[in-house]
Amino acid sequence: MSTPLIRVRDLRKAYQSEVETVWAARDVRFEAHAGEFVCVYGASGSGKSTLLNLIAGLDVADSGDIQVGDVNVSEADEKQRAEMRLNIAGVVFQDHNLIDEFTAAENVALPLEVRGVPASVARAEASDQLGRVGLTGIGDRLPRQLSGGQRQRVGIARALTGQRAVLLADEPTGALDSVATVDVFTVIRALCDEGVTAVVCSHDTRCRDFADSRYEMVDGRLERRP
Numbered sequence: 050m051s052t053p054l055i056r057v058r059d060l061r062k063a064y065q066s067e068v069e070t071v072w073a074a075r076d077v078r079f080e081a082h083a084g085e086f087v088c089v090y091g092a093s094g095s096g097k098s099t100l101l102n103l104i105a106g107l108d109v110a111d112s113g114d115i116q117v118g119d120v121n122v123s124e125a126d127e128k129q130r131a132e133m134r135l136n137i138a139g140v141v142f143q144d145h146n147l148i149d150e151f152t153a154a155e156n157v158a159l160p161l162e163v164r165g166v167p168a169s170v171a172r173a174e175a176s177d178q179l180g181r182v183g184l185t186g187i188g189d190r191l192p193r194q195l196s197g198g199q200r201q202r203v204g205i206a207r208a209l210t211g212q213r214a215v216l217l218a219d220e221p222t223g224a225l226d227s228v229a230t231v232d233v234f235t236v237i238r239a240l241c242d243e244g245v246t247a248v249v250c251s252h253d254t255r256c257r258d259f260a261d262s263r264y265e266m267v268d269g270r271l272e273r274r275p
């Protein structure tokens with residue numbers, strides 16, 4: 050099999066309260082290959098967000114090893130982790146985090162402008178990315194002129210601009226109705242069929258129907274499910 054795009058080994062993260070130690074990640078191991086849709090589900094507080102934040106380099110593990118593409122996230126400093134998110138793995142959250150004053154296309158083009166890509170090239174890629182998530186023709190609209198599901202798909206397009214091959218999504222459908230939820234999972238499935246690797250943490254167990262591999266987070270332990 051090909052080299053995994055994401056490789057997590059023996060990951061541990063604990064939070065210490067005044068009365069107890071909470072294990073948000075206990076000896077977590079998994080890998081994801083190019084084109085794989087990984088769904089991580091589990092009860093509230095089981096550690097899904099912690100895992101995603103650790104892979105994204107937004108949080109730091111107590112121990113263990115995380116490799117994303119050619120970056121060893123567990124050994125990278127904050128700047129290298131930010132570069133990893135800009136170049137390899139885009140992140141989306143429940144809240145789409147779009148800039149209200151920017152059009153959909155401007156939001157999608159933003160990561161390219163941060164990299165210094167000429168505006169005309171950034172605009173062309175933004176248009177392509179919007180097409181990939183089924184939003185051809187809405188590039189001129191502001192976020193408030195879009196539905197919740199469309200906004201989240203713009204967020205996914207933005208997360209993948211600049212040839213990023215990995216999508217890390219934390220509760221991407223948490224604020225969406227049933228139809229928009231299925232639309233978002235369908236779009237992620239289609240992106241994975243094109244070669245994107247996605248790790249999606251979700252309360253919504255419908256995510257499992259779209260995924261290639263399924264894991265349940267149980268008190269910080271990641272358990273493979275059929």
Ligand SMILES: Nc1ncnc2c1ncn2[C@@H]1O[C@H](COP(=O)(O)OP(=O)(O)OP(=O)(O)O)[C@@H](O)[C@H]1O
Pocket residue numbers: 064065071072073091092093094095096097098099100252266
């Ligand atoms: N910064 C923090 N300080 C203390 N405890 C934390 C912190 N972040 C997370 N935790 C604890 O770690 C555990 C895992 O939290 P996490 O947010 O990863 O779970 P989750 O499965 O994503 O939950 P939800 O679905 O509700 O978002 C929980 O018990 C949570 O209270």
